[in-house]
Amino acid sequence: MRPSLEQFALFGAKPRFDNLLHVGRPNVPDKECAIRRISEALDRRWLSNHGPLVTKFEESAQEYLGIKHAIATCNATIALEVLIECLGITGEVIMPAWTFVASAHACARMKATPVFCDVDPVTHCLDPAMVEQLVSPNTGAILGVHLWGTPCCPEELDQIASQNNIPLLFDAAQALGSTHKGQYLGAFGKAEVFSLHATKALNAFEGGIITTNDNQLADRLRRASNFGFSNYDTVTSPGTNAKMNEASAAMGLTSLENREKIFKSNRKNLEVYSKELQTVPGIRVIHPPKGEQSNFHYIILEIDKRQCGISRNTLVEILTAEGVIARRYFHPGVHRMQPYARNKSLHAPHPLPQTEKLSDSVLALPNGLTVSESDIEIVCSIIKGAIEIGSEIENRVLANDI
Numbered sequence: 497m498r499p500s501l502e503q504f505a506l507f508g509a510k511p512r513f514d515n516l517l518h519v520g521r522p523n524v525p526d527k528e529c530a531i532r533r534i535s536e537a538l539d540r541r542w543l544s545n546h547g548p549l550v551t552k553f554e555e556s557a558q559e560y561l562g563i564k565h566a567i568a569t570c571n572a573t574i575a576l577e578v579l580i581e582c583l584g585i586t587g588e589v590i591m592p593a594w595t596f597v598a599s600a601h602a603c604a605r606m607k608a609t610p611v612f613c614d615v616d617p618v619t620h621c622l623d624p625a626m627v628e629q630l631v632s633p634n635t636g637a638i639l640g641v642h643l644w645g646t647p648c649c650p651e652e653l654d655q656i657a658s659q660n661n662i663p664l665l666f667d668a669a670q671a672l673g674s675t676h677k678g679q680y681l682g683a684f685g686k687a688e689v690f691s692l693h694a695t696k697a698l699n700a701f702e703g704g705i706i707t708t709n710d711n712q713l714a715d716r717l718r719r720a721s722n723f724g725f726s727n728y729d730t731v732t733s734p735g736t737n738a739k740m741n742e743a744s745a746a747m748g749l750t751s752l753e754n755r756e757k758i759f760k761s762n763r764k765n766l767e768v769y770s771k772e773l774q775t776v777p778g779i780r781v782i783h784p785p786k787g788e789q790s791n792f793h794y795i796i797l798e799i800d801k802r803q804c805g806i807s808r809n810t811l812v813e814i815l816t817a818e819g820v821i822a823r824r825y826f827h828p829g830v831h832r833m834q835p836y837a838r839n840k841s842l843h844a845p846h847p848l849p850q851t852e853k854l855s856d857s858v859l860a861l862p863n864g865l866t867v868s869e870s871d872i873e874i875v876c877s878i879i880k881g882a883i884e885i886g887s888e889i890e891n892r893v894l895a896n897d898i
């Protein structure tokens with residue numbers, strides 16, 4: 497039966513969820529284990545400065561990713577800053593505007609200049625052909641972002657970087673567990689940076705990892721993350737405090753050990769979302785590349801208003817009223833955020849049509865261990881119902897009659 501406006505919480509009905517269903521609800525796969533580890537750290541009286549849990553976490557990450565060096569940090573943003581400093585990057589850094597703002601802020605705070613490049617409409621990652629057009633004598637580096645965990649053309653970008661003798665680095669904040677041609681991300685470019693923020697597939701409350709196969713760079717990164725100390729009394733380079741603490745390592749280690757459980761649950765959820773939404777006109781569900789591994793964490797829809805009859809923004813209002821905290825990641829695009837929009841000719845010298853389109857049409861839906869199959873069916877039924885009477889809803893919203 498065709499739904500009516502009155503069935504939606506936005507127009508007065510009871511919300512479908514009593515408890516808010518959040519994008520980014522943290523995964524806590526083994527609470528007892530995490531608490532036991534934290535308790536042991538408290539008993540040891542060793543809480544930070546490269547304690548045994550951080551050491552074990554780094555070794556586990558190295559082994560899992562098949563990489564020589566995994567350097568644990570307090571978060572991914574500071575990790576990116578440390579990496580930019582250690583690579584001596586100056587001048588312009590070519591990067592997407594279609595990313596979380598931290599990618600650009602890390603460069604800007606290190607006095608490099610973010611220069612935004614458009615993305616591929618299918619992968620949502622940097623378009624190498626456009627990167628090539630933006631390279632100039634002022635280019636200091638290329639920063640690829642593996643958005644939604646999708647590999648950002650490692651070989652193509654590496655070729656452009658090598659030809660122009662500039663470093664390539666990756667913001668892999670969302671990509672822990674993704675592979676490219678069977679190789680875990682973490683081994684591409686000069687180095688890569690993962691996030692273990694609470695909202696990520698694997699979390700350490702807050703945390704990050706810098707990965708590299710370069711021994712000398714790893715040595716510089718370790719020192720720079722610890723005030724530049726090379727031993728107790730000797731400071732050999734500038735540095736900051738980017739260290740991971742033991743409580744974060746306890747959580748990070750526990751997350752890492754439970755990765756299969758988390759990724760499997762995410763994958764199943766993505767399959768349920770896809771099954772429910774695959775025949776809905778105007779909705780595209782983003783999938784990781786076929787044949788590769790992924791953390792399957794981000795449930796990303798592209799909403800085509802011309803086909804759906806309802807805009808992404810109205811859909812967000814509908815879902816929010818029902819208790820579903822869906823997010824407009826990454827509206828309005830970093831190039832439209834004040835620190836960068838103020839100087840458009842510097843930061844966005846070329847138009848970014850794909851970025852503009854995606855920032856108006858993308859919606860992130862809840863995923864993770866706390867989201868059940870029946871939650872997903874309800875979320876999808878709200879979306880399908882809203883689309884069925886899309887123009888009616890838009891007319892009421894336009895008339896401000898809510």
Ligand code: T4K
Nearest residue numbers: 518519520521522571572573596598599669691693694821
């Ligand atoms: N590069 C990229 C590509 C990234 O995506 C990120 C982080 C970074 C770099 C930087 O990494 P870190 O320096 O953070 O390690 C959230 C996260 O804070 C951010 O880490 C993440 N990207 C981004 C995609 O999402 P917000 O501004 O959306 O956070 P917030 O507070 O609105 O939370 C998101 C949702 O999660 C809400 O619905 C509430 C829910 N939530 C959140 C927390 C923290 C919970 O239910 N429980 C919680 O504990 O940025």
